Amino acid sequence: MPLSRFPRINLSHLPTPLEPLSRLSRELEGPEIYVKRDDCTGLATGGNKVRKLEFLLGDALANNCDTIMTIGGLQSNHARQTAAAAAKLGLKCELFLVDIPGTPREGYGTNGNILLDRLLGAKVNILHADTSPLSAMEMRASAIEQAGGKPYIIPMGGSNGIGSLGYVDCAFELVKQWREKELDFDYIVMATGSCGTQAGMLAGLAMQDVSIPVIGVSVLANEAEQKARLRPVADETCDLLDLPHFPDDQVICNGNYFYPSYGVPNESTLEAVSLLARTEALLLDPVYTGKGMAGLIDLVRQGIFTKNDRVLFLHTGGQAALFPYESMLID
Ligand SMILES: *Cc1c(COP(=O)(O)O)cnc(C)c1O
DSSP states (O other): OTTTTSOOOOOSOOSOOEEEOHHHHHHHTOSEEEEEEGGGSOTTTOOTHHHHHHHHHHHHHHTTOOEEEEEEETTOHHHHHHHHHHHHHTOEEEEEEEOOTTSOSTTTTTSHHHHHHHHTTOEEEEEOTTSOHHHHHHHHHHHHHHTTOOEEEEOGGGOSHHHHHHHHHHHHHHHHHHHHTTOOOSEEEEEESSSHHHHHHHHHHHHTTOOOOEEEEESSSOHHHHHHHHHHHHHHHHHHTTOOOOOGGGOEEEOSSSOSBTTBOOHHHHHHHHHHHHHHOOOOOTTTHHHHHHHHHHHHHTTSSOTTOEEEEEEOOOGGGGGGGHHHHOO
């Protein structure tokens, strides 16, 4: 296995299932749609960050670190999965979480992921929307070091070269699964934010000479900004694996579904969350996968994906954030 030289810790339930969404396909009268259930990676309600954390915490332990630190929004799924991984390995965890303007007020700072962060024993530092969580974390990291501790800082979303290896691994798992089932996919669609998931998937598919479009539906920025965000993460991932860097035209970021802003759902997001719950009992979330699926649904309605296509949706998790969004989900 090409990843065996990287330190890794087993934290997840793998392989995650690959399942058809037959009722959704019929409802949309469109392509055959399948879902890769990375919401089922296990570890305190799961999600895509668990795969990244297997490599990030492998690296942390290889470097004898004792305190895991990261940043995110108040309802960060990444922060919650980091808190869970640290708890499981008996490491300390400190989170630096910022409030997100435009999100619901009731429960946003107490329920969902932040409730789990606290239950999992992480030290939660809550910061105002206009303060930099990065500098607060770095200051605290120096204080820990001065006191003789060894912090390990994980960037936003776990998205650097090492974290992305989790999705290189996922690309191998996925292609093996679809070959066993004799399914060939024409497209992969996923929500993308800090880009490690898409970068890893692109690298992992390239290593297997699979060249289908991987459509990253942005949850926070327009196409140009999102492509610029992906570039350094993808380059770092390719460097770790001795792969050539991807040309810009191989990277697809769709910026049509994130509006109005990160963490704030629009009508198409809420429609996607509701439709998938009612047709497939599949729980999406209002921040990431609801926007990703809204993109998939709209591309079917626009006729970009046709009846002859087979489309894979990568479910990256996030259900814990449904609860603090109660007021937006139900009228
Ligand atoms: C973090 C996250 C994503 C985006 O993954 P990136 O690697 O940050 O692009 C998508 N869905 C969910 C539920 C997430 O928590």
